[in-house]
Each structure stands twice: as C-alpha cells, then as structure tokens.
Amino acid sequence: MRCALFFGSFNPIHFGHLNIARFLLEQCDIDQVRLIVSPKNPLKDASIIADPTERLAQTTKEVSELPLSEELKAKIAVSDVEFHLPSPLYTINTLRHIREKEPENEHILIIGGDNIRIIEKWYKWDELLHEFEVWVYPRGGIDDSQLCEQYDSMPKTKKVRYLSNAPLYNISSTEIRNSTRKAGDGQ
Numbered sequence: 001m002r003c004a005l006f007f008g009s010f011n012p013i014h015f016g017h018l019n020i021a022r023f024l025l026e027q028c029d030i031d032q033v034r035l036i037v038s039p040k041n042p043l044k045d046a047s048i049i050a051d052p053t054e055r056l057a058q059t060t061k062e063v064s065e066l067p068l069s070e071e072l073k074a075k076i077a078v079s080d081v082e083f084h085l086p087s088p089l090y091t092i093n094t095l096r097h098i099r100e101k102e103p104e105n106e107h108i109l110i111i112g113g114d115n116i117r118i119i120e121k122w123y124k125w126d127e128l129l130h131e132f133e134v135w136v137y138p139r140g141g142i143d144d145s146q147l148c149e150q151y152d153s154m155p156k157t158k159k160v161r162y163l164s165n166a167p168l169y170n171i172s173s174t175e176i177r178n179s180t181r182k183a184g185d186g187q
Contacts, residue, residue, distance in 0.1 A: 001031040004135070005098065006110040007091060009038055011050050013059045018066060020137055021076050023166055024110065028135075033110075035059055036079045040089055056080055090123040095132050107132060113139035116147055116160075126154075133159040137166055 004024045010017060013035075021033040037059050039052035060078045068076075082089050085097060091109070099107055109132050111119075116136045119125050128134070129151060136148050148162035 001104070002029060002106045002108065003102075004028070004030045004033045004108050004110050005036055005095070006033060007036045007038055007094070010035065010055050010059045012055070013062050018062060019167070020110070021063075022066075022068065022072070023163075025072055025075050027165065028163075030075075030108070032075050032077060034077045034079050035063065036081060036094070038082050038089060040087065052083065056083070088123075092122075092124045092128045092131075095128065099132075109134045110137060111135075112137050113142060113144040116144050116151070119151070129154065129160065130156045130158060133161070135161045135163055137163050138168055 004021075006017070006021060006024075008017065017035070021035065024030045024033050037052070037056045039056075056078070063073070063076050063078055066073055066076070081098065082094055085094060095107060095109060109128070111134060113136055116134075119129075122128065134151075136144060138144065145162040145164055148160045151157060152160040
C-alpha cells in the first residue's frame with residue numbers, strides 16, 4: 001500500500017489541509033492519506049499551539065464530516081502515532097518508526113513548499129531525503145519546483161517531487177488563529 005503521510009500541527013485543521021488529502025487520493029497514485037497530528041513541533045513556538053488532544057479530536061471530527069464518498073473517506077486516516085513516541089519529536093524518527101511497524105507499505109512524506117524552504121533546519125534532513133520519498137505541495141503562490149529539483153538531484157536522494165498540478169489554497173492555520181484572536185478582542 002502507498003501511504004501519503006501528511007504531518008502537521010493542524011492548529012487548527014482547515015479546508016486547505018482536507019483538500020490536499022482529497023487531491024492526493026483523487027489525483028495521485030496513493031492508497032491512503034494519513035494525517036499525522038504532531039503534539040509538539042520543535043520548530044514552532046509552543047505557546048501558540050492548542051492542546052494536542054483537542055487538535056487530534058478536531059482533526060478526527062473534521063475528517064469524519066468530509067463530504068466525500070464512503071470509499072474515499074475510508075482512505076483518509078488520522079494518526080496519533082507521535083503521541084506515543086519519546087520527545088523530542090523529529091519527523092525522521094517518526095517515519096522510521098512507521099516504516100518499522102509497516103515494512104510492507106511504501107511511505108511518502110507530504111510537506112508544504114514552506115517546509116522545503118527550511119528542510120535543512122530539520123533534524124537529520126539529509127538522511128530523511130535519502131530514506132523517504134518526499135512530495136511537496138505548493139504554498140503561497142511561490143514556485144518551489146527548482147528547489148525540489150535541486151534536492152532531488154542530490155546524491156542518494158530517494159525522490160523529491162513537486163506537485164505542480166495541485167490546486168492552491170490561500171489559507172493558513174496562522175491566519176485562522178490571528179483572525180479568531182482579533183474577533184475575540186472585538187477588533
């Protein structure tokens with residue numbers, strides 16, 4: 001089975017995340033999309049991250065309410081795998097854990113263009129690119145295809161694929177949090 005592993009804080013989950021999952025199932029050769037809720041991101045300010053259990057519950061609820069056929073909806077899973085792993089939580093460690101538990105599956109890491117721009121800040125990023133296929137979803141109207149080609153051409157890189165035909169969604173969890181905070185402040 002080909003599993004697309006879409007990590008995120010999902011703080012909060014929004015239609016952009018959900019439509020990315022849908023795109024992967026409908027337009028790519030993927031058998032399952034797994035939304036992996038990260039309880040703590042070492043590259044993000046912990047003070048702006050909502051309670052991990054609440055984010056997991058909200059992500060599960062949103063996936064269950066997707067207006068999709070039951071067949072397609074059954075191919076989207078929400079995972080709490082990182083809730084059961086030791087800190088610090090690094091993507092490479094989680095990917096290796098999943099691969100060890102599911103050696104029969106092919107695992108593809110899904111990241112946004114914003115993450116490919118900072119991949120070299122990730123823990124053992126070069127090992128990650130050597131061991132796992134990475135697909136990059138466009139973000140913010142910036143064409144990261146050349147950056148993907150650069151990483152893809154590095155020696156030993158498994159595969160870095162830019163999803164150039166993916167639709168763009170002009171939304172982010174940060175924007176949602178900021179607008180919610182302003183509304184709560186009466187602005």
